[in-house]
Amino acid sequence: MATGRVMVIACGAIAREVLRIRDMNGWDHVEVQCLPAGLHNTPQAIPKAVSDKIEQVRNQADTLFVAYADCGTAGALDRVLEPLNIERLPGAHCYEFFAGSEAFGDLTDEQPGSFYLTDFLVRHFERLVIQGLGLDRHPELAGQYFGNYRRVVHLAQDGSRSLRRQAAGHAKRLGLDFDYRQFGDGPLAAALTPVLENAGPATDNGPSASLEKTP
Amino acid sequence: MTEEYDDIILADLSDEELIEQMYDDLYDGLADEVAEGTQILLDRGWEAKRILDEVLVAGMTIVGVDFRDGILFVPEVLMAANSMKAGMELLRPILADTGAKPIGKMVIGTVKGDIHDIGKNLVGMMMEGAGFEVVDLGINVEAETFAAALIEHRPDILGMSALLTTTMPYMQVVIDTLTERGLRDDFTVLVGGAPLNEEFSQAIGADAYCRDAAVAVETARRFVEGTA
């Protein structure tokens, strides 16, 4: 469990949600720093990027938390974090913790040919999906990338209609059906809460009193 | 290099220059040019097998190395693979006519739950380029389907691909199914996909993990030649 000031090192693709959850809960002791969301397409670079960030910020907080799942690093991220005793989000990737593992499993069973969009991916579809896959330069590759897919599933967090409309547009552009599931921040909040909520600035009688925080 | 490039007339180049140019065209993903170059070499009397080995496979190997080293990215690799395919399409019927015996046979597929197939397709193509007969079961392949295909096709090698950490464990299910049926020892099992590693391959009882298509070809060759 976290004590004192907590620094969350978050994937840029989920930072907005992490900040929203923090603010809603009034976790003033939690600070968030992001790494570029583009690392998603080169997962082999994630462990080093996280480890460099840890080096950089470790003196600025009492507890560090990494808001990444395994994210395709196949255990390499855990090999960085375990010796340092730093926790991360559970699961394989962010789609899983945005929907919750069980719901995500059901969606995949229901239609293996599902391509998932989070709010972040809906907003940054052009940069991360289209440009990330080189479809801006080579639109003719779309069939090779998405030929096996049947539908786009928007795993929605904030529930805004404009995002939903955009997501439907992205599905259309890929020539796929569109499905919308509103999950809110619930599953992500559920993963963050146990680690972040009980920390906090030292109170006079708090068990996690931290000297630096005591005025 | 674009303008000067547009002016190049492939048919005017010597064999050596043409091959260099075809390496560049393959690297740049210019499928029409690669097909044209392939046809020119055929017209000059080159054997299909030699064009495949010395031009297409060799050129694609350069692409593979630069992808591994992070110089090229997925779209470039796909474009290059498509160009190689354009050349291979011209060679395939000729190779079939010459009746050259394949050096081995492989059944390949992406495991259940996973529909990533770019890497698998590339491996399949390079294996074919190396003289293997390849039976591609596609994506989202169940253990039963793998088992049935192995019985039907009797390949030397089973290749499984997975790109998701959530689908990697299914490879174990496939291997267990083969073991239960007493089939496991009849085949060499090669596994691949970005999140895998040698340790995982050993843990599930595969014969080898292959980092990329070039390693896959080399490893498969060693197994069929009995030198592995």
Ligand code: B12
């Ligand atoms: C391209 C890509 C896609 C394309 C797939 C297109 C297609 N037709 O395959 C698209 C955009 C559609 C896609 C979808 C998804 N993807 Co994706 N994808 C990638 C990406 C960027 C590259 C994979 C690739 O094609 N590489 C190029 C090829 C040439 O390399 P390769 O696959 O590694 O293959 C080589 C070797 O591994 C080896 N090899 C491979 N197979 C085999 C088999 C054998 C037998 C052998 C011997 C060797 C071998 O040889 C190959 C050639 O050299 C990776 C990230 C990455 N860099 O790996 C993410 C990645 C694999 N995807 C990921 C995810 C999460 C998804 C989605 C769930 C995302 C979503 N928004 O829905 C969906 C999957 C949904 C589903 N139902 O399956 C994650 C997986 C995370 C995890 N924990 O598992 C990754 C790691 C990205 C990330 N960091 O989050 N993806």
